[in-house]
Amino acid sequence: xxxxxxxxxxxxxxxxxxxxxxxxxxxGLVVLCAVALLALLAPWISPFSPSRLSIANRLKPPxxxxxxxxxxxxxxxxxxxxxxxxxxxxxxxxxxxxxxVVGVTLGLVAGFFRRLDTPIARVIDAMMAFPDILLxxxxxxxxxxxxxxxIVALGIVYAPRLARVVRASTLVIRELPYVEAARALGVxxxxxxxxxxxxxxxxxxxxxxxxxxxxxxxxxxxxxxxGVGVSPEVPTWGTMIAAGRQYVGQxxxxxxxxxxAIVLSxxxxxxxxxxxxxxxxxxxxKDL
Amino acid sequence: MSAxxxxxxxxxxxxxxxxxxxxxxxxxxxDVSFDVRRGETVAVVGESGSGKSVTSLSIMRLLSPPGxxxxxxxxxxxxxxxxxxxxTLPEHKMRGIRGREIAMIFQEPMTSLNPLFTVGxxxxxxxxxxxxxxxxxxxxxxxxxxxxxxxxxxxxxxxDYPHQMxxxxxxxxxxxxxxxxxxxxxxxxxxxxALDVTIQAQVLDLLRRLQAELGMSVxxxxxxxxxxxxxxxxxxxxxxxxxxxxxxxNELFExxxxxxxxxxxxxxxxxxxxxxxxxxxxxxxxxxxxxxxNVAALPPGCAxxxxxxxxxxxxxIDPPLxxxxxxxxxxxxxxxxx
Numbered sequence: 001x002x003x004x005x006x007x008x009x010x011x012x013x014x015x016x017x018x019x020x021x022x023x024x025x026x027x028g029l030v031v032l033c034a035v036a037l038l039a040l041l042a043p044w045i046s047p048f049s050p051s052r053l054s055i056a057n058r059l060k061p062p063x064x065x066x067x068x069x070x071x072x073x074x075x076x077x078x079x080x081x082x083x084x085x086x087x088x089x090x091x092x093x094x095x096x097x098x099x100x101v102v103g104v105t106l107g108l109v110a111g112f113f114r115r116l117d118t119p120i121a122r123v124i125d126a127m128m129a130f131p132d133i134l135l136x137x138x139x140x141x142x143x144x145x146x147x148x149x150x151i152v153a154l155g156i157v158y159a160p161r162l163a164r165v166v167r168a169s170t171l172v173i174r175e176l177p178y179v180e181a182a183r184a185l186g187v188x189x190x191x192x193x194x195x196x197x198x199x200x201x202x203x204x205x206x207x208x209x210x211x212x213x214x215x216x217x218x219x220x221x222x223x224x225x226x227g228v229g230v231s232p233e234v235p236t237w238g239t240m241i242a243a244g245r246q247y248v249g250q251x252x253x254x255x256x257x258x259x260x261a262i263v264l265s266x267x268x269x270x271x272x273x274x275x276x277x278x279x280x281x282x283x284x285x286k287d288l
Numbered sequence: 289m290s291a292x293x294x295x296x297x298x299x300x301x302x303x304x305x306x307x308x309x310x311x312x313x314x315x316x317x318x319d320v321s322f323d324v325r326r327g328e329t330v331a332v333v334g335e336s337g338s339g340k341s342v343t344s345l346s347i348m349r350l351l352s353p354p355g356x357x358x359x360x361x362x363x364x365x366x367x368x369x370x371x372x373x374x375x376t377l378p379e380h381k382m383r384g385i386r387g388r389e390i391a392m393i394f395q396e397p398m399t400s401l402n403p404l405f406t407v408g409x410x411x412x413x414x415x416x417x418x419x420x421x422x423x424x425x426x427x428x429x430x431x432x433x434x435x436x437x438x439x440x441x442x443x444x445x446x447x448d449y450p451h452q453m454x455x456x457x458x459x460x461x462x463x464x465x466x467x468x469x470x471x472x473x474x475x476x477x478x479x480x481x482a483l484d485v486t487i488q489a490q491v492l493d494l495l496r497r498l499q500a501e502l503g504m505s506v507x508x509x510x511x512x513x514x515x516x517x518x519x520x521x522x523x524x525x526x527x528x529x530x531x532x533x534x535x536x537x538n539e540l541f542e543x544x545x546x547x548x549x550x551x552x553x554x555x556x557x558x559x560x561x562x563x564x565x566x567x568x569x570x571x572x573x574x575x576x577x578x579x580x581x582n583v584a585a586l587p588p589g590c591a592x593x594x595x596x597x598x599x600x601x602x603x604x605i606d607p608p609l610x611x612x613x614x615x616x617x618x619x620x621x622x623x624x625x626x
């Protein structure tokens with residue numbers, strides 16, 4: 001009955017209001033929006049061009065002109081952190097979108113059609129058993145490093161997480177009387193899947209999507225740091241930290257600020273994700 | 289009771305639906321035949337496990353594996369007068385039959401409607417799936433359907449979610465949904481079992497009225513013989529996957545030709561059971577001893593024999609389903625002595 005007696009948990013304006021009532025979620029959302037805004041408005045906010053070199057101003061510590069200091073080529077840290085944020089957010093959003101399309105489709109098909117369940121579920125299990133970052137490195141190595149391949153690789157890495165959640169819920173929903181009733185009234189299978197099953201899965205997908213967003217940003221930074229992601233000239237938080245690694249002794253601001261940016265955005269996303277999960281799970285909702 | 293015997297609209301012939309579980313085969317429906325005429329209500333009666341629900345799911349072709357129709361025919365007479373065999377109809381054609389020609393309602397009114405959509409949305413979806421109609425027209429039809437099933441303030445109720453309705457109201461909404469495309473046959477699988485007794489009576493009244501008004505045929509699956517007496521024209525009694533008796537309703541209640549049916553009727557409390565006899569004794573309800581056999585391991589011969597008070601040696605041979613009286617079939621060697 002739990003899944004059935006939960007019409008109050010559909011996504012909608014009511015959900016947002018309930019979400020905002022929680023302090024941690026509120027903080028998370030504010031930070032997230034601030035990061036996103038800063039990144040999106042980078043060309044208008046930042047005082048310099050992200051690629052402007054200035055040998056005279058190499059490795060300057062943070063100060064009134066260079067708020068976040070400069071790097072080994074004299075490029076402005078603040079500007080580059082903002083621009084890097086755009087890419088990190090882009091990677092996050094794209095990975096979530098890619099993982100959703102692949103993962104939700106696989107999960108729905110595996111959960112709904114018994115015959116395809118075993119093969120798909122095995123593949124999902126196999127992929128989940130592989131360490132995330134290793135799989136991503138292997139995929140990027142196979143596809144050749146570029147922003148697009150990083151997105152595709154991370155999408156493939158995180159799709160099984162979504163597929164697993166979607167499959168599990170679909171298995172439950174498939175057996176619910178209203179799905180049988182819909183079939184008995186001649187509703188075609190694809191319509192049952194998209195309308196009756198998928199609509200019920202909005203909440204778990206939303207929650208997983210938020211977490212995948214955070215993981216993807218983190219993983220992209222990791223890949224870039226390891227040098228298998230985007231090329232080092234492109235500013236992402238990962239490449240910036242990788243570049244700053246050599247200068248940690250003399251210019252710790254080079255790693256500090258992109259690091260803070262990663263922590264803030266991932267943490268805020270996790271807070272929002274946690275809030276969503278608690279809110280959408282009726283068992284956890286009571287004691288909150 | 290219909291005056292002239294109308295032509296059969298649905299003929300189930302020697303239907304066999306088996307569940308193959310490894311090496312064991314559960315013959316849930318074994319050689320079942322019955323007719324449903326136009327405008328007629330046929331009750332399919334039996335205990336849990338008698339195969340009555342599997343029969344209705346077979347007609348709708350809604351069996352899930354390992355259940356499978358292994359034999360027999362389900363002949364449906366279309367509006368054009370041709371008969372098609374639903375047992376072998378391709379799935380995409382079957383989809384046009386479900387809801388449009390034959391609709392089905394289920395036992396659980398609480399969960400048979402999708403909690404995420406309003407009742408109106410669900411009826412509109414159903415109508416627009418089967419008929420070319422604008423959203424506005426479909427909504428108007430949905431409103432009329434809710435009025436037809438006697439939901440008060442129908443226009444307002446269209447925008448209700450299922451959880452805003454009571455159980456009885458939901459079952460009415462479900463009936464409205466099932467009848468929205470004017471099907472010619474309605475299969476009702478224990479539609480009142482989950483409801484309060486008073487609500488049950490209302491829903492049964494409603495079904496009877498709709499059946500008469502719309503002239504549709506109804507297959508009413510139930511374990512409740514009391515309901516049968518009020519609603520059905522004809523009764524098919526099932527036991528262990530087979531038809532054991534079939535007769536017009538009055539005839540069946542007057543004179544049973546199978547000891548199982550007699551046993552079922554003896555289990556129904558009547559006002560007599562509440563009173564004390566002149567002899568000072570209270571009449572007791574008589575249960576049928578034992579329970580329904582497992583259809584995966586049936587004894588040879590008559591499946592009811594182990595529980596039957598009239599069992600004789602001959603019952604080790606399977607009795608055929610024979611006419612015990614005109615229009616009255618029985619599967620018992622001793623149908624004259626019941």
